Amino acid sequence: MKHAWIDVRGIPAAQTEAVVDAAIHAKAQAIVSDDAELLAKLPPTILGVASGEGASQMRVTTVGDEQQLAELVRTSDDRAGWVRVVDDRTLKLACAAAVQLPHTIVEFADPTKIPLEIVLAAADKAPGQLITVCHDIEEASIVVDVLERGSEGVLLTPRSADDVFALTRLLSGSTPHLDLTTLTVDRIEHHGLGDRVCVDTCTHFREDEGILVGSYSTGFILCCSETHPLPYMPTRPFRVNAGALHSYVVGPDNRTNYLSELGSGSAVLAVDSDGRTRRVVVGRAKLESRPLLTITAHSADGTVVSLTVQDDWHVRVLGPGAKVRNVTELQNGDELLGYLATDQRHVGFPIGEFCRES
Structure with a gap:
């Protein structure tokens, strides 16, 4: 300090x-x-x-x-x-x-x-x-x-x-260590066209790092950065193809933002597969219309976690041991890394109130 x-x-x-x-x-x-x-x-x-x-x-x-x-x-x-x-x-x-x-x-x-x-x-x-x-x-x-x-x-x-x-x-100056949990995939649903956000940061992600994104305020999936080789295109180690624009992303100070709110100068938490975190600055958020799919998974205690992402092979999430998983190849029973939050959210702040998300 x-x-x-x-x-x-x-x-x-x-x-x-x-x-x-x-x-x-x-x-x-x-x-x-x-x-x-x-x-x-x-x-x-x-x-x-x-x-x-x-x-x-x-x-x-x-x-x-x-x-x-x-x-x-x-x-x-x-x-x-x-x-x-x-x-x-x-x-x-x-x-x-x-x-x-x-x-x-x-x-x-x-x-x-x-x-x-x-x-x-x-x-x-x-x-x-x-x-x-x-x-x-x-x-x-x-x-x-x-x-x-x-x-x-x-x-x-x-x-x-x-x-x-x-x-x-x-x-x-410190960011918290997060206790990540293992999530089990229940289903994958394809939706057709929607708007998704790529988060381009002002730093390089490591191979086992990404950001935590989710459709519900109480559960997030660790979305992988584009540090791993891709066919037909160069790696972009500053980028996370994060998810649909409505999604929550975890930031510093136990605060969340919608992906749609991010812009140049915003801050998010980079999170690795062991739960270590660091603050990273957003250089830009890129919103584009793409086909979408939704990942639905659950934790060991039954908490349901949902994430809608671009329906494309090069979009990836992380599993236990920092295993890289392409979202279009996910199957029921596959394991992902995620994070569970106990509080609901109001304008990004944790709040102890009743809220049901589905």
């Missing part, structure tokens, strides 16, 4: 208490303040970082040149260095600080992320933590992925307590 540092120095006094409470409850790692009394009252679960004098667990010292850095290195056990990068000299200073200090806060004047890339590369093997100043949640979402690994933390001056919770959710 990335570290959330909350800077309360620039927020209105009337909001300070709410922001501090949010930081504590959201399990932020640190609060930066020039109020010694505020820092003294913090619980031991959150790091108090002082920008001025007074008792605190850590103090921030502005680093403007090599001499100041050398002095800070000698006394860095309870100090963090703050470097504002405005030119090549201060960029080199930030690189040196990130290598030598246990905590380095870096603020960039340049809105591009090239200077951050340089600091991250310079400090790649360093044991210290790099904390990047961000101006809003959107910038934080970019910073955490720079050079794939991003900085170890983000320092944000929140506009409200809501920003604190949004930042900690963003920085948690």
